[in-house]
Amino acid sequence: MRRLAAFSASFALGIYLAQYLLPAEHLLPLAAGCFAAACLALLLPGLWRKRALLIGTGLALALGWNWLYGYAVRDPLVGLSGRSGTASMTLLEYAVPTDYGAKVTVKLEGYPLGKVVYYGGEDLLDLRPGQTVTAQVKFQDAARLREDTITNFTSQGVFLLAYQRGEDAVYGEGSAGSPRWWPARAARAMQDHVAELFDGDEAAFLSAILTGDTSGLSEEARSDLSEAGLSHILAVSGMHCGFLMTLILLVTGRHRRRLLAALALPILVFYTILTGASPSVVRACIMVLFVLAAPLFQRDSDPPTTLSAALFLILLANPFAAASISLQLSFGAMAGLLWLTPRIQDLLLGEKSRGKVYRLLASSLSATVGAMVFTVPLCAVYFGSLVLISPVSNLLCLTASSAVFMLGLLAVLASFLWLPLGAVIGFLPALLTKYILWTSGVLASLPYHAVYLTNPYLKYWLVFLYGLFAAAYFLRPRARRKYAVATVxxxxxLAVTVWLGAPHYTRSGLDAYVLDVGQGESVLLSSGGQFALVDCGSRNSWYDAGGIAADHLATMGCGTLDYLILTHYDYDHVSGVTELLARTRVGTLLLPDVADDAGMRLQVELAARDHGADIRYVRAETSLPLGRSSLTIYPPGDVKGDNEQCLAILCTYGDYDLLITGDMNMAAERQLIAEYNLPDIEVLVVGHHGSKSSTSEELLEAVTPEVGIISVGDNSYGHPTEDALRRLVLADVDICRTDKQGTVHLSVN
Structure with missing residues (x-):
């Protein structure tokens, strides 16, 4: 079995080298070199010969396979990027709604390998997997959205995006009745029955934990679970397969191995497909299958072999899955559970006899810490956070989550037979779900339940932490005392690191941050212990504007955001407000009293009322104190247009002035100049992300800014435009851009 582990691990290493380090044109020569080295290893003596042969062959196969997969699967689809035409596609799943219609993963006719995400109309929501759609589309490379490189699609085997052009689309029955689509139909049926049995976030939680569909969770519930370190409960993985195996064991008994394998194998495979076959659940399914199959072949189950073999099979199916965050977190957590958790548990239990409560606590803490050892750096890189409360939240909620899964599954299955029976069984999982959501909300509200990489010193602390415990491990004697000292x-x-974080952000009379939220805007102002946020949104789906702002506020030690000011209701200025309100207490929300056809105003108002924020509408020039600074808010003018009916905000600290104009066009800027006595300013947050219709010469001549900051990201509008940049340069304005420099920090003394 260890031979398979050596081969699988070397194959995985080769794939990661190919995905992250090695140029594509070097893969085949390097593969040939690795294979030649493996052949030469036959000359080595004894055990080294076998090891070198397995490792060299694994590396050679990985490099060659990565090249072949790109050539045969990815490149034909990517070659269509930029083209338009008629496409026939087969739906692989049920469509989900988007802001402009719906999207669904499809197979493109004539391209049997690789997948495509198709963006079409709302009619897609009525179709079933297996049905076909024929439409005029424009193709785009899924790995590169304009200037940003994205791995979210390619890690799932999606290499092309297809955008519908025109209103006409023809739908066909295709193979919708085929058994191939039974798992997807079963998942939809389960989701429908969950909706009949449960309400609100309880229904969304049950749907997520049973089928992997988290789309129904409210922003508040999603935020609380994430901040409490409980998001993994909803990411269908080994834990859920373990719950399912527990149910099967209750039916078969522990000693009927053949019956257990005969039932578990097809059920696990079906469940894996039903939940969308994410890397985490595929990994768990493969590992369980290895464990079940090993006795049947008279072999011992070897955890390192099963883990490395699972990784081998996933990367063999799609080498680009190496970049999947889900895969990396899942395998990192499992590696920690297999190799570190037993050692930590032995360390905590020692040689003395312990009570049941202590053993339970030690077991839970060992599992949590073991899983975190390899996942903490990944969470720091991908999510910029470290959840300190995670050991407590897992201790309080993991047992309840297992009961929710098993009883919830029984309730849903019973509801297929008789709905009232499912409702009776569902009472307890609904109650436990309320407990989990309530607990996560309480834990997420605790001060310093998590720390964020917006604290510039935290990354150094993480390096120190791992170095500290590595030193403790290698020091002799191997006593528990040294780990206690390392923990203290x-x-x-960490306390010193957190203490240093807030002064770093609030060290001056006025600190202004134009946050990097992609194609959107969010400006954070801090002065004298008070905080204001102007706008909170992004049009780039891979930027969480509300989370970015909340992370900065938490690092700055902000207990309450005194003012949240929205210049207008465009999506790229307000999309993050719900997430922000779910995580941060807001004192006053200031809004323009203008119509909004898209309904964003209503969403913002409802969210603000739900979280107890005071809503004020700015209808006249308004002055507000902000610590040692002041804010002046100018109401919208009488110009037409959503962008034009915008608040303008002037922040003043002594003789230093910063002006924010939102998405005002030139006509609105001229009216602002004419109606109000604007001072000469030092900083202008450039209007409308550098649009050619904003930042007029008249505005620049009237306020004479020294610095212009453009909040902009990946976009198809051409922002910032040459016209706007030229006007800024001719006005002798120094230009900063968030897409080039990231978050821009102005510190005024």
């Missing part, structure tokens, strides 16, 4: 030092150094 880690806690003390």
């Amino acid at each position: 030092l880690a806690a003390m150094s």
Whole structure:
């Protein structure tokens, strides 16, 4: 079995080298070199010969396979990027709604390998997997959206995006009645029955934990679970397969191995497909299958072999899955559980006899810490956070989540037979779900339940933490005392790190941050212990504007955001407000009293009322104190247009002035100049992300800014435009851009 582990691990290493480090044109020569080295290894003596042969062959196969997969699967689809034409597609799943219609993963006719995401009309929501659609589309490379490189699609085997052009689309029955689509139809049926049995976030939680569909969760519930370190409960993975195996064991008994394998194998495979076959659940399914099959072949189950073999099979199916965050977190957590959790548990239990409560606590803490060892750096890189409360939340909620899964599944299955029976069984999982959501909300509200990489010192603390425990591991004697000392030092150094974070952000009379939220705007102002946020949104789906702002506020030690000011209701200025309100207490929300056809105003108002924020509408020039600074808010003029009916905000600290004009066009800027006595300013947050219709010469001549900051990201509008940049340069304005420099920090003393 260990031979398979050596081969699988070397194959995985080769794939990661090909995906992250090696140029594509070098893959085949390097594969040939690795294979030649493996052949030469036959000359080595004894055990080294076998090891070198397995490792060299694994690396050679990985490099060659990565090249072949790109050539045969990815490149034909990517070659269509930029083209338009008629396409026939087969739906692989049920469509989900978008802001402009619906989207669904499809197979493109004539391209049997690789997948495409098709963006079409709302009619897609009525179709079933297996049905066909024929429409005029424009293709785009899924790995590169304009200037940004994205791995979210390619890690799932999606290499092309297809956008519908025109209103006409022809739908066909295709193979919708085929057994191939039974798992997807079963998932939809389960989701429908969950909706009949449960309400609100309880229904969404049950749907997520049973089928992997998290789309129904409210922003508040999603935020609380994430901030409490409980998001993994909803990511269908080994834990859920373990719950399912527990149910099967209750039916078969532990000693009927053949019956257990005969039932578990097809059920696990069906469940894996039903939940969308994400890398985490595929990994768990493969590992369980290895464990079940090993006795049947008279072999011992070997955890490192099963883990590496699972990784081998996933990367063999799609080498680009190496970049999947889900895969990396899942395998990182499992590696920690297999190799570190037993050692931590032995360390905590020692040689003395312990009570049941202590053993339970030690077991839970060992599992949590073991899983976190390899996932914490990944969470820091991908999510910029470290959830400190995670050991407590897992102790309080993991047992309840297992009961929710098993009883919820029984309730749903019973509801297929008789709905009232499912409702009776569903009472307890609904109650436990309320407990989990309530607990996550309480834990997420605790101060310093998590720390964020917006604190510039935290990354150094993480390096220190791992170095500290590595030193403790290698020091002799191997006593528990040294780990206790390391834990105390880690806690003390973390407290210092957190303490240093807030002064870093609020060290001056006025600190202004134009946050990097992609194609959107969010400006954070801090002065004298008070905080204001102007706008909170992004049009780029891979930027969480509300989370970015909340992370900065938490790092700055902000208990309450005194003012949240929205210049207008465009999506790229307000999309993050719901997430922000779910995580941060807001004192006053200031809004323009203008119509909004898209309904964003109503969403913002409802969210603000739900979270107890005071709503004020700006209808006249308004002055507000902000610590040692002041804010002046100018109401919208009488010009027409959503962008034009915008608040303008002037922040003043002594003789220093910063002006924010939102998405005002030139006509609105001229009216602002004419009606109000604007001072000469030092900083202008450039209007409408550098649009050619904003930042007029008249505005620049009237306020004479020294610095212009453009909040902009990946976009198809051409922002910032040459016209706007030229006007800024001719006005002798120094230009900063968030897409080039990231978050821009102005510190005024």
